[in-house]
Amino acid sequence: QVQLVESGGGLVKPGGSLRLSCAASGFTFSDYYMSWIRQAPGKGLEWVSYISSSSSYTNYADSVKGRFTISRDNAKNSLYLQMNSLRAEDTAVYYCARDRRWNDPYFDYWGQGTLVTVSS
Amino acid sequence: QSVLTQPPSASGTPGQRVTISCSGSSSNIGSNTVNWYQQLPGTAPKLLIYSNNQRPSGVPDRFSGSKSGTSASLAISGLQSEDEADYYCAAWDDSLNRGVFGGGTKLTVL
Numbered sequence: 001q002v003q004l005v006e007s008g009g010g011l012v013k014p015g016g017s018l019r020l021s022c023a024a025s026g027f028t029f030s031d032y033y034m035s036w037i038r039q040a041p042g043k044g045l046e047w048v049s050y051i052s053s054s055s056s057y058t059n060y061a062d063s064v065k066g067r068f069t070i071s072r073d074n075a076k077n078s079l080y081l082q083m084n085s086l087r088a089e090d091t092a093v094y095y096c097a098r099d100r101r102w103n104d105p106y107f108d109y110w111g112q113g114t115l116v117t118v119s120s
Numbered sequence: 121q122s123v124l125t126q127p128p129s130a131s132g133t134p135g136q137r138v139t140i141s142c143s144g145s146s147s148n149i150g151s152n153t154v155n156w157y158q159q160l161p162g163t164a165p166k167l168l169i170y171s172n173n174q175r176p177s178g179v180p181d182r183f184s185g186s187k188s189g190t191s192a193s194l195a196i197s198g199l200q201s202e203d204e205a206d207y208y209c210a211a212w213d214d215s216l217n218r219g220v221f222g223g224g225t226k227l228t229v230l
Contacts, residue, residue: 037165044221105221109167
């Protein structure tokens with residue numbers, strides 16, 4: 001069965017960095033686009049970034065552009081999100097999700113999420 | 121302020137039919153398909169409806185989606201207590217060049 005397991009969240013000071021990972025199993029990871037979506041405490045969902053199956057194309061929300069970098073390692077069935085220059089407003093649960101269609105927020109599987117807290 | 125507009129709350133009694141609206145614009149719902157997600161308390165979102173009105177396998181046919189112009193709707197018939205959750209609509213926005221979500225609707229089963 002399809003499984004997505006995020007890790008790497010935690011408490012970090014403003015201006016700090018964190019790298020999230022998402023381990024995928026149960027499907028051919030290299031066949032699918034992948035995305036990161038976040039949810040601030042008590043708030044709604046916000047799409048953060050996505051990456052094409054071969055890493056040739058990436059896209060970012062304006063709120064994270066220039067600070068976050070999405071990447072993947074198809075040999076390791078893993079998705080990553082490098083987060084730099086973190087701000088308090090980046091505090092959220094970060095979900096990785098399998099993306100079924102390009103340019104369409106059609107996420108058929110989600111991980112359980114990892115909490116990132118940015119605070120001094 | 122979300123790009124897609126949903127009512128913050130909705131409610132119904134068991135067995136009732138409830139609809140949740142999602143309003144957008146020509147750059148998102150007006151030109152792209154809509155997906156719906158259900159988020160039960162304390163859990164990750166789950167795909168409920170894709171491509172406006174398609175149900176993934178395992179989703180009961182009590183859930184249905186529709187789209188007209190720049191608006192979409194999620195209907196839940198035969199409401200059950202386990203349907204109490206947050207519901208989000210989502211679509212691609214051609215102007216913003218990214219996926220956008222509605223603010224979410226909290227459904228309460230009275």
